[in-house]
Amino acid sequence: MAANKSALVVRGGWEGHRPVQATELFIPHLRAHGFDVRVEESTAIYADAEFMDGVDLVLQCVTMSTIEMTEFRGLRAAVERGTGFAGWHGGIADSFRNTSDYLHLVGGQFGCHPGKHPYGVVDDEADNFVPHTITINDAGRVHPITEGIEDFDLVTEQYWVLADEYNTVLATTTQRRRDFDPWHRQVVHPAIWTRDWGQGRIFVCTPGHSLDVLQDSNVKTVIERGLLWASR
Template identity: 65%
Template sequence: MPNALVVRGGWEGHRPVEATDLFLPFLAGHGFDVRISESTTVYGDARLMAGIDLIVQCVTMSEIEREALDGLRAAVAAGTGFTGWHGGIADSFRASSDYLQLVGGQFATHPGKEPGARCGDETDNFLPHTVDLTPLGREHPVTAGLEDFELTTEQYWVLHDDLIDVLATTTHPVQPWHPWRRPITSPAIWTRQWGAGRIVVTTPGHSLDVLGHPSVRTVIERGMLWASRTASAS
């Protein structure tokens, strides 16, 4: 039986408990024995981590201790899959450069609406946008068969390196109230090989309704199966 570790916490705005709970039946239904931790200190338990096939992380911002970070990196390099969505993986541990290197992309901002249309809550950053599959994404097991899809939610602007394999992108247009002067394309879904481990990052997922979007949920669930050590070893 494969073993999954769900690590959740950090900023409560992303509802880490409710969000991860959405996927527990899926993991159980695919034969995973699931352990849940409310703290990243579990990453520092080398004996436990050696038996974990998949990590699902939902920890926005927060901090991580050196021992835990080293344990996470070692586990992934040894073959443990690592996946998550939105700020729970792409905006975790901002002060830890070694974590950023592991994941390969980091949330920078989510552009907002026209200033006159803002009302002072989170919807100020909810913009209609398209998630566009790349040629690789149209063939990759995580996204194959999906079509480009529309969302109205936070649109992540991501800083990234060239070691990621981009399955989908999203483009930030030029608007008169923004300082940039040409469209910016960010990775929206990507994978990454790290040692023997596979990483899958899905940037949509700000709220439970977005996680329930059929395409978003499909990508996250397929990403769990693809990243798992049991899949990568086959």
């Protein structure tokens, strides 16, 4: 298919989320749907207003890290003018913790991922893998990103997300209250959401810690659809 859209893949930050390997899983999908894909290993490109004006979709996979204010303002201005902004897990929902305006743009911030009982930890990433369900809500059952997808179970990091009511939530996940937890009741968090910003669309999927989760049929479908939905 001849390229008729432009996608920018920006990746980096904490290597534990495998930003290179993870984004490489979805670049063929973008190309197959008519995107010319440019890959950048830093956020510096966001400050190039002329280039950003021609970008239809930004796929970001940058966990934690920092961003210069000129770069963030460039990203935000592009979204306001119609560039889509999309990603998964910490690559979008745990980026640039010190830039509050970025958190406002995305609409949800990773707070923590409660793990196993302290007596069961072995000091590796699996300490944070817990069985949980991604529950598609009423809005999600009719939204093109999640339509036709049933509730599904995962054993991976379950994000406790701090969010606001401006999001259109398509799926949630429930943090149970276990005997050893310090909170007193179960808490429901957004797991998949969209957000309108100016003329642009934002898509966030919180599952996606590791490559096997990204290749789960439900997660993969949601992300592939979300990328196309968010694009200008």
